[in-house]
Amino acid sequence: MTLVVSRLARYPVKSCRGAEVAQARVEPWGLAGDRRWMVTEPDGTFVTARALPRLVLVHPEPDGEGLTVRGPGVAPLPVPVPDGGPLVDVVVWRDRVKATFAGEEAAAWLTEVLGRPLQLVHLDDPSRRPVDPDFGAAGDTVSFADGFPLLLTTDGSLAALNELIAAGPNPGEGPVSMVRFRPNVVVAGSEAWAEDGWTALRIGEARFRAVKPCGRCVVTTIDPDTAEKGREPLATLARHRRTGGKVVFGTNLVPETPGVTVRVGDEVEIL
Numbered sequence: 001m002t003l004v005v006s007r008l009a010r011y012p013v014k015s016c017r018g019a020e021v022a023q024a025r026v027e028p029w030g031l032a033g034d035r036r037w038m039v040t041e042p043d044g045t046f047v048t049a050r051a052l053p054r055l056v057l058v059h060p061e062p063d064g065e066g067l068t069v070r071g072p073g074v075a076p077l078p079v080p081v082p083d084g085g086p087l088v089d090v091v092v093w094r095d096r097v098k099a100t101f102a103g104e105e106a107a108a109w110l111t112e113v114l115g116r117p118l119q120l121v122h123l124d125d126p127s128r129r130p131v132d133p134d135f136g137a138a139g140d141t142v143s144f145a146d147g148f149p150l151l152l153t154t155d156g157s158l159a160a161l162n163e164l165i166a167a168g169p170n171p172g173e174g175p176v177s178m179v180r181f182r183p184n185v186v187v188a189g190s191e192a193w194a195e196d197g198w199t200a201l202r203i204g205e206a207r208f209r210a211v212k213p214c215g216r217c218v219v220t221t222i223d224p225d226t227a228e229k230g231r232e233p234l235a236t237l238a239r240h241r242r243t244g245g246k247v248v249f250g251t252n253l254v255p256e257t258p259g260v261t262v263r264v265g266d267e268v269e270i271l
Helices: 053-057 104-114 155-166 234-240
Strands: 003-010 019-021 023-027 037-040 059-063 066-070 077-080 087-092 095-101 119-122 150-154 185-188 200-203 206-215 246-255 261-263 267-270
Touching: 003 023, 003 261, 037 087, 053 104, 066 104, 077 104, 104 119, 150 155, 150 206, 155 185, 155 234, 155 246, 234 246
Parallel strands: 150 185
Antiparallel strands: 003 019, 003 185, 003 267, 023 261, 037 119, 059 066, 066 077, 087 095, 095 119, 150 246, 200 206, 200 267, 206 246
Protein backbone atom coordinates (compact mmCIF):
# COMPACT_ATOMS: atom_id res chain seq x y z
CA MET A 1 0.00 0.00 0.00
CA THR A 2 1.46 3.36 -1.06
CA LEU A 3 1.35 6.09 1.56
CA VAL A 4 1.53 9.75 0.50
CA VAL A 5 1.22 13.17 2.08
CA SER A 6 -2.30 14.44 1.34
CA ARG A 7 -2.01 17.72 3.25
CA LEU A 8 0.54 19.96 4.94
CA ALA A 9 -0.40 22.79 7.27
CA ARG A 10 1.21 25.29 9.57
CA TYR A 11 -0.24 27.40 12.36
CA PRO A 12 1.74 30.64 12.65
CA VAL A 13 0.13 31.70 15.97
CA LYS A 14 -0.58 29.03 18.56
CA SER A 15 -4.32 28.22 18.75
CA CYS A 16 -5.23 30.58 15.90
CA ARG A 17 -6.31 29.54 12.41
CA GLY A 18 -3.80 27.68 10.28
CA ALA A 19 -3.38 27.35 6.53
CA GLU A 20 -2.51 24.52 4.18
CA VAL A 21 0.73 24.81 2.22
CA ALA A 22 2.07 22.92 -0.78
CA GLN A 23 5.52 22.51 0.76
CA ALA A 24 7.43 23.43 3.89
CA ARG A 25 11.00 23.29 5.15
CA VAL A 26 11.55 21.08 8.17
CA GLU A 27 13.36 22.85 10.99
CA PRO A 28 14.60 21.19 14.21
CA TRP A 29 11.60 22.60 16.12
CA GLY A 30 8.89 22.02 13.46
CA LEU A 31 7.80 23.20 10.04
CA ALA A 32 9.15 26.61 9.08
CA GLY A 33 6.75 29.28 10.31
CA ASP A 34 4.76 26.95 12.55
CA ARG A 35 3.78 28.22 16.02
CA ARG A 36 6.52 30.79 16.32
CA TRP A 37 3.99 33.31 17.74
CA MET A 38 1.72 33.01 20.76
CA VAL A 39 -1.02 34.93 22.55
CA THR A 40 -0.45 35.45 26.27
CA GLU A 41 -1.93 37.16 29.27
CA PRO A 42 -0.18 40.41 30.22
CA ASP A 43 1.89 38.41 32.74
CA GLY A 44 3.17 36.08 29.99
CA THR A 45 0.97 33.05 30.69
CA PHE A 46 0.00 31.37 27.43
CA VAL A 47 -3.61 31.52 26.24
CA THR A 48 -5.17 28.89 23.96
CA ALA A 49 -8.56 28.07 22.49
CA ARG A 50 -9.15 25.73 25.42
CA ALA A 51 -10.06 28.76 27.51
CA LEU A 52 -10.70 31.28 24.73
CA PRO A 53 -12.41 29.54 21.77
CA ARG A 54 -12.62 32.75 19.71
CA LEU A 55 -8.89 32.45 19.08
CA VAL A 56 -9.76 30.07 16.23
CA LEU A 57 -11.37 33.05 14.43
CA VAL A 58 -8.08 34.96 14.35
CA HIS A 59 -6.43 34.40 10.98
CA PRO A 60 -2.70 35.15 10.80
CA GLU A 61 -1.24 35.40 7.28
CA PRO A 62 2.57 35.18 7.16
CA ASP A 63 4.55 37.39 4.83
CA GLY A 64 8.22 38.08 4.41
CA GLU A 65 8.26 40.68 7.17
CA GLY A 66 6.02 39.05 9.80
CA LEU A 67 2.25 38.55 9.90
CA THR A 68 -0.98 40.23 8.98
CA VAL A 69 -3.66 39.29 11.51
CA ARG A 70 -7.32 39.31 10.56
CA GLY A 71 -10.34 38.89 12.79
CA PRO A 72 -14.09 39.46 12.90
CA GLY A 73 -15.21 43.08 13.06
CA VAL A 74 -11.80 44.76 12.94
CA ALA A 75 -9.38 45.99 10.30
CA PRO A 76 -6.40 43.75 9.49
CA LEU A 77 -3.17 44.60 11.29
CA PRO A 78 0.36 44.05 9.94
CA VAL A 79 2.68 42.81 12.68
CA PRO A 80 6.40 42.82 11.84
CA VAL A 81 8.77 40.33 13.40
CA PRO A 82 10.15 42.15 16.45
CA ASP A 83 13.64 43.39 15.72
CA GLY A 84 15.78 43.32 18.80
CA GLY A 85 12.94 44.14 21.18
CA PRO A 86 13.03 43.32 24.87
CA LEU A 87 12.77 39.67 25.88
CA VAL A 88 9.94 38.74 28.22
CA ASP A 89 9.24 35.62 30.23
CA VAL A 90 6.37 33.50 28.90
CA VAL A 91 4.94 30.26 30.24
CA VAL A 92 3.86 27.33 28.04
CA TRP A 93 2.57 24.49 30.20
CA ARG A 94 5.51 23.69 32.50
CA ASP A 95 8.07 25.59 30.44
CA ARG A 96 9.25 29.13 31.12
CA VAL A 97 10.77 30.58 27.95
CA LYS A 98 12.19 33.90 26.79
CA ALA A 99 10.30 35.47 23.86
CA THR A 100 10.03 38.89 22.23
CA PHE A 101 7.07 41.20 22.86
CA ALA A 102 5.34 42.04 19.55
CA GLY A 103 4.27 45.54 20.56
CA GLU A 104 1.42 47.53 22.02
CA GLU A 105 -0.47 47.83 18.73
CA ALA A 106 -0.77 44.05 18.36
CA ALA A 107 -1.76 43.77 22.03
CA ALA A 108 -4.51 46.35 21.58
CA TRP A 109 -5.78 44.57 18.45
CA LEU A 110 -6.01 41.22 20.24
CA THR A 111 -7.67 42.84 23.24
CA GLU A 112 -10.34 44.37 21.00
CA VAL A 113 -11.02 41.17 19.05
CA LEU A 114 -11.04 38.84 22.03
CA GLY A 115 -12.49 41.08 24.74
CA ARG A 116 -9.81 40.83 27.41
CA PRO A 117 -6.28 42.16 27.90
CA LEU A 118 -3.86 40.07 25.85
CA GLN A 119 -0.51 40.40 24.10
CA LEU A 120 1.37 38.74 21.25
CA VAL A 121 4.89 37.36 21.54
CA HIS A 122 7.37 35.91 19.06
CA LEU A 123 9.79 33.08 19.74
CA ASP A 124 12.94 34.52 18.22
CA ASP A 125 15.07 31.50 19.19
CA PRO A 126 13.18 28.16 19.30
CA SER A 127 16.30 26.32 20.43
CA ARG A 128 15.56 27.64 23.93
CA ARG A 129 12.68 25.20 24.53
CA PRO A 130 13.35 21.44 24.84
CA VAL A 131 10.73 18.80 24.16
CA ASP A 132 9.35 16.64 26.96
CA PRO A 133 12.46 14.77 28.19
CA ASP A 134 10.36 11.66 28.91
CA PHE A 135 9.92 11.18 25.14
CA GLY A 136 12.58 13.28 23.40
CA ALA A 137 16.33 12.96 23.08
CA ALA A 138 18.96 15.40 24.26
CA GLY A 139 18.94 18.42 21.96
CA ASP A 140 15.35 17.98 20.70
CA THR A 141 13.59 21.35 20.69
CA VAL A 142 10.10 22.67 19.97
CA SER A 143 8.57 26.06 19.21
CA PHE A 144 5.28 27.09 20.88
CA ALA A 145 3.53 23.79 19.98
CA ASP A 146 2.16 21.96 23.00
CA GLY A 147 5.00 19.48 23.28
CA PHE A 148 6.57 18.25 20.04
CA PRO A 149 7.73 19.71 16.71
CA LEU A 150 5.14 18.12 14.38
CA LEU A 151 1.80 16.36 14.56
CA LEU A 152 0.86 13.68 12.00
CA THR A 153 -2.63 12.32 11.37
CA THR A 154 -4.08 10.02 8.71
CA ASP A 155 -7.11 10.22 6.45
CA GLY A 156 -7.90 6.59 7.26
CA SER A 157 -8.20 7.29 10.98
CA LEU A 158 -10.43 10.32 10.40
CA ALA A 159 -12.76 8.25 8.21
CA ALA A 160 -12.97 5.57 10.90
CA LEU A 161 -13.62 8.17 13.58
CA ASN A 162 -16.44 9.74 11.58
CA GLU A 163 -18.03 6.31 11.18
CA LEU A 164 -17.93 5.90 14.95
CA ILE A 165 -19.49 9.34 15.46
CA ALA A 166 -22.26 8.51 12.99
CA ALA A 167 -23.05 5.33 14.92
CA GLY A 168 -22.88 7.02 18.34
CA PRO A 169 -25.15 9.23 20.45
CA ASN A 170 -24.22 12.51 18.68
CA PRO A 171 -24.48 11.75 14.94
CA GLY A 172 -25.62 15.28 14.17
CA GLU A 173 -22.21 16.63 15.20
CA GLY A 174 -20.42 14.66 12.51
CA PRO A 175 -18.65 14.28 10.28
CA VAL A 176 -15.82 16.39 11.66
CA SER A 177 -13.04 17.78 9.49
CA MET A 178 -9.32 17.22 9.94
CA VAL A 179 -8.99 20.93 10.79
CA ARG A 180 -10.28 20.11 14.29
CA PHE A 181 -7.04 18.22 15.01
CA ARG A 182 -4.61 20.88 13.74
CA PRO A 183 -2.07 18.48 12.18
CA ASN A 184 1.06 19.51 10.31
CA VAL A 185 1.15 16.39 8.13
CA VAL A 186 -1.78 14.27 6.92
CA VAL A 187 -1.06 10.90 5.34
CA ALA A 188 -3.34 9.09 2.89
CA GLY A 189 -3.31 5.38 2.04
CA SER A 190 -2.95 3.80 5.48
CA GLU A 191 -5.41 1.70 7.40
CA ALA A 192 -7.21 3.36 10.28
CA TRP A 193 -5.07 3.81 13.39
CA ALA A 194 -1.96 2.41 11.67
CA GLU A 195 0.01 5.42 12.92
CA ASP A 196 -0.26 4.06 16.47
CA GLY A 197 2.46 1.55 15.65
CA TRP A 198 4.83 3.79 13.72
CA THR A 199 8.15 4.58 15.40
CA ALA A 200 10.16 6.01 12.50
CA LEU A 201 9.24 7.21 9.02
CA ARG A 202 10.51 8.97 5.95
CA ILE A 203 8.51 11.70 4.22
CA GLY A 204 10.12 12.44 0.88
CA GLU A 205 13.77 12.85 1.87
CA ALA A 206 13.04 13.82 5.48
CA ARG A 207 13.22 11.36 8.36
CA PHE A 208 11.30 11.55 11.63
CA ARG A 209 10.89 9.71 14.90
CA ALA A 210 7.30 9.08 15.98
CA VAL A 211 7.63 9.52 19.74
CA LYS A 212 4.12 9.15 21.19
CA PRO A 213 0.40 9.27 20.36
CA CYS A 214 -1.08 12.75 20.66
CA GLY A 215 -3.36 13.31 23.64
CA ARG A 216 -6.44 15.33 22.62
CA CYS A 217 -8.36 18.04 24.45
CA VAL A 218 -11.46 20.22 24.17
CA VAL A 219 -9.95 22.25 21.30
CA THR A 220 -11.10 19.43 19.01
CA THR A 221 -14.72 20.19 19.97
CA ILE A 222 -14.52 23.82 18.76
CA ASP A 223 -16.02 24.55 15.34
CA PRO A 224 -13.16 26.30 13.49
CA ASP A 225 -15.59 28.49 11.53
CA THR A 226 -17.87 29.64 14.36
CA ALA A 227 -15.89 29.01 17.59
CA GLU A 228 -18.93 27.17 19.00
CA LYS A 229 -18.22 24.15 21.21
CA GLY A 230 -19.86 20.74 20.97
CA ARG A 231 -19.21 17.25 22.32
CA GLU A 232 -17.60 15.65 19.30
CA PRO A 233 -15.15 14.28 18.39
CA LEU A 234 -13.85 14.10 21.96
CA ALA A 235 -16.82 12.13 23.30
CA THR A 236 -16.35 9.39 20.71
CA LEU A 237 -12.57 9.34 21.11
CA ALA A 238 -13.05 8.96 24.86
CA ARG A 239 -15.11 5.80 24.27
CA HIS A 240 -12.86 4.22 21.67
CA ARG A 241 -9.37 5.73 21.74
CA ARG A 242 -7.76 5.72 25.18
CA THR A 243 -4.05 5.03 25.62
CA GLY A 244 -2.21 5.42 28.90
CA GLY A 245 -5.08 7.38 30.41
CA LYS A 246 -5.15 9.83 27.47
CA VAL A 247 -7.68 10.28 24.68
CA VAL A 248 -5.55 10.07 21.53
CA PHE A 249 -5.65 10.85 17.82
CA GLY A 250 -2.55 11.16 15.65
CA THR A 251 1.11 10.89 16.60
CA ASN A 252 3.87 13.34 17.50
CA LEU A 253 7.01 13.59 15.36
CA VAL A 254 10.56 14.79 15.98
CA PRO A 255 12.69 15.63 12.89
CA GLU A 256 15.94 13.77 12.34
CA THR A 257 16.96 15.55 9.11
CA PRO A 258 16.20 19.26 9.55
CA GLY A 259 16.69 21.44 6.52
CA VAL A 260 14.84 19.12 4.14
CA THR A 261 11.67 20.32 2.39
CA VAL A 262 8.55 18.14 2.47
CA ARG A 263 5.78 18.44 -0.10
CA VAL A 264 2.18 17.41 -0.65
CA GLY A 265 2.34 14.21 -2.69
CA ASP A 266 5.59 13.01 -1.11
CA GLU A 267 5.77 9.27 -0.56
CA VAL A 268 5.78 8.16 3.07
CA GLU A 269 7.81 5.13 4.08
CA ILE A 270 7.45 3.47 7.48
CA LEU A 271 10.92 2.54 8.73
